[in-house]
Structures are given as structure tokens and as C-alpha cells.
Amino acid sequence: MDLATSPLFERLQRADHVLLAGAGGGFDIYCGLPLYFRLREMGKRVSLANLSFTVLDRVDGRVVAPGLMEVRAETQGPAHYFPEGVLARWFQARGESVSIYCFDKVGVAPLSxxxxxxxxxxxxxxxVLVDGGTDILMRGDEAGLGTPEEDVSSLAAVDSLTLRDKLIVCLGFGVDAFHGICHAHYLEAVADLSRRGAYLGVTALLPGMPEVDRYREAVMFSSEEMARRPSIVSLSVVGAIDGDYGDQHRTSRTQGSKLFINPLMSMYWAFDLDAVARRCLYLEPLRDTTTSWEVSARIETFRARHPTKPWEDIPV
Known part of the structure; x- marks a missing residue:
């Protein structure tokens, strides 16, 4: 490894078939699109999946297995909120037929x-698990965990599989401040993973990169299709890519909150998934959960029984 190599892409070079999956639900899979297009250019087979916030009982896609559905451009779902269906239609508008596999929002046992x-x-x-934000790295003793239920459920499910390689990428440094993430604790987690040899560096998403431009197109398409509930994370990332800085808002959904759009927001931070899973203090008690409510309850129980670090500002 030297300055001319990317540890993330060195790992991905070994793959034959990569599944990119949104870890935290909602629009997380959109954050994986730059990787999707880059990997295809590398000659890899690439599939897309997402832990879905859409009520899958209201979607007419093909049921692959309990809690798993294939969504395509022709798949009908709720008109007001269906990020996966909108993404499939965006691909169709580009002349491509792409499936997005949707996981139901359930406990770790059925999700696995x-x-x-x-x-x-x-x-x-x-x-490659894709987190729109950074809370997937929180191990449990931080000042805040953000919205961990979906991320840690996905982490546990992938950790249970036998695969050639398992990776995590985070996109959107700073966006989780809205959900109470202490970014000093995030950087502490990165440092800890670096000591373990599990930090795979950062990759900047820059204007003019074809993969980034396509990601931007998909985000803007989804924002028009779901004008009432566009992606806060991806619109913030697109703003950072375009050079926005500070308290700048691209959707009315964030009005009333203070944003910190910044250049670090438009970078992929990459990690070895096994190391992130081993570091998580509350992963094991979640493995036999059956519902998302049970996941939430056990996280609350863990937090009530274990001390947490005080909030820390980044001293720069």
C-alpha cells in the first residue's frame, strides 16, 4: 500500500460480485451510487439492496423470502414515500433495468x-454496507448513538454471513449532529479502528466525477418525485459536493435546525465490517430479536445499565 493506492478499492478489486446495501434505511442506498457506478466500470457485478422504511405489505414486488422483496421500475408502492421504487424508475429513465432488494424493518434474527x-x-x-451518516460506528458508550436500530441490525445480519469480504462506508460527516451524534466520539472510533488496522481511509466525491454526477442526478430526481420527503442526508452531501458551507438548507425539512454543511461531508470513510462489529458493545444482545421494537428496547436497556462518555467538542 502506498499513496497511489486506495485501501478501499484494493479490497474491492478482489470481489467478483458486490452487494451494496443501505444500512440505516430510507435513502441510504442512494449514498452507495457513486460506488455502484465505479465498481461497474471496474468490471464487477454489482447488486443493490436497502433496509426499507416503506411498508412492504403495500408494495406489489416479488417476495424473495420472508422480509425480502425485489423492487423494479414497474413495482407499485406508496405514492408519498418509496425511495427504492423511485430509484428503480430513475435507472429506467436512463435506459437501465435495475432491481433494488428491500429488507423489511424487523429484528436481527429475521433480518439475518x-x-x-x-x-x-x-x-x-x-x-458493502452504506451508512448515510456516521452512527453505524458508535459502539454504545458514546454521548449519543443517533438512530442506531437499523444500522446495528444490518451490521449484525451481515456479520452473521460467510463472505469473501465485508466492508462499511459512511457518507455525510456532520449530518448526524441533528440526531445527537458527538463527532469527536466518531473521530475517536475512527482512530480506534485505525489502531486495529480496520480503517480504510477516505475517498472524496468531487464535482465532475461521472459517478458523482450520476449520484447527484439520482438525488435530484428523487427530490422531485418525493418533494414532501426528500433525502436530508443526500441533499446535504450534494450541497457539500457543490461547495455549500455552514448553515445552508436544500430542503424545508431541515428548517428550524442548524446545519453544518462542510467538505468532510462529501467523503466516503471506509472500514472493515468485522472490526466494527467486534467493537460494538451491544451487538450480541440483539442477535435473537424478532422485531424492530425489541431492538430499540434492548438498546435502551443497554444504555441504562452502562456508563456513557460526556459530550466532547472537537478542539480545533
Missing amino acids: AAWAALQTELGFDTV
């Missing part, structure tokens, strides 16, 4: 079974 079913269905050998 759905992940295993998708591995059997597709045969991928590598997974």
Missing part, C-alpha cells in the same frame, strides 16, 4: 435470515 436468503438468490461474495 433474509440476508442469507438474498445471498442464496444472488450469490454475491462481498458486501
Whole structure:
């Protein structure tokens, strides 16, 4: 490894079939699109999945397994909120037919079974979990965990699989401040993972990169299609890519809050998934959960029984 190499892409170079999956639900899979297009240019087979906030009982897609559905451009779902269906339609508008596999928002045990079913269905050998934000790195004793239920459920499910490689990328440094993440504790987590040899560096998303321009197009398309509930994270990232700085808002959804749009927001931070899973203090108690409510309850119980670090500002 030297300055001319990317540890993230060195790892991905070994893959034959990569599954990019949104870890935290909602629009997280959009944050993986620059990687999707880059990997295809590298000649890799790439599939897309997302932990879905859409009520899948109201979607007419093909049921692959319990809690797992294939969504395509023609798939009908709720008109007001269906990020995966909108993304499939964006691909169709580009002349491509792309499936997005949707995981239901459930506990870790059924989610792990759905992940295993998708591995059997597709045969991928590598997974990249994509977090729109940074809270997937919180191990449990930080001042705030953000919205950890979906991220840690995805982390546990992928950790249970046998694969050639498992990776995590975070996009949107600073966006989780709205949900109470202490970014000094995030940087502490990065440092800890670096000591473990599990930090794979950063990759900047820059204007003019074809992969980044396509990501921007998809985000703006989804913002028009779902004008009442556009992606806060991806609009913030797009703003950072375009050079916005500070308290600048691209959607009325963030009005009334103070944003910190910054250049670090438009960088992929990459990590070894196994190391992130081993570092998480509350992962094991979640493995036999069956519902998302049970996941939330056990996280609350963990937090009540363990001391947490005081808030820390970044001293620069």
C-alpha cells in the first residue's frame, strides 16, 4: 500500500460480485451510487439492496423470502414515500433495468435470515454496507448513538454471513449532529479502528466525477418525485459536493435546525465490517430479536445499565 493506492478499492478489486446495501434505511442506498457506478466500470457485478422504511405489505414486488422483496421500475408502492421504487424508475429513465432488494424493518434474527436468503438468490461474495451518516460506528458508550436500530441490525445480519469480504462506508460527516451524534466520539472510533488496522481511509466525491454526477442526478430526481420527503442526508452531501458551507438548507425539512454543511461531508470513510462489529458493545444482545421494537428496547436497556462518555467538542 502506498499513496497511489486506495485501501478501499484494493479490497474491492478482489470481489467478483458486490452487494451494496443501505444500512440505516430510507435513502441510504442512494449514498452507495457513486460506488455502484465505479465498481461497474471496474468490471464487477454489482447488486443493490436497502433496509426499507416503506411498508412492504403495500408494495406489489416479488417476495424473495420472508422480509425480502425485489423492487423494479414497474413495482407499485406508496405514492408519498418509496425511495427504492423511485430509484428503480430513475435507472429506467436512463435506459437501465435495475432491481433494488428491500429488507423489511424487523429484528436481527429475521433480518439475518433474509440476508442469507438474498445471498442464496444472488450469490454475491462481498458486501458493502452504506451508512448515510456516521452512527453505524458508535459502539454504545458514546454521548449519543443517533438512530442506531437499523444500522446495528444490518451490521449484525451481515456479520452473521460467510463472505469473501465485508466492508462499511459512511457518507455525510456532520449530518448526524441533528440526531445527537458527538463527532469527536466518531473521530475517536475512527482512530480506534485505525489502531486495529480496520480503517480504510477516505475517498472524496468531487464535482465532475461521472459517478458523482450520476449520484447527484439520482438525488435530484428523487427530490422531485418525493418533494414532501426528500433525502436530508443526500441533499446535504450534494450541497457539500457543490461547495455549500455552514448553515445552508436544500430542503424545508431541515428548517428550524442548524446545519453544518462542510467538505468532510462529501467523503466516503471506509472500514472493515468485522472490526466494527467486534467493537460494538451491544451487538450480541440483539442477535435473537424478532422485531424492530425489541431492538430499540434492548438498546435502551443497554444504555441504562452502562456508563456513557460526556459530550466532547472537537478542539480545533
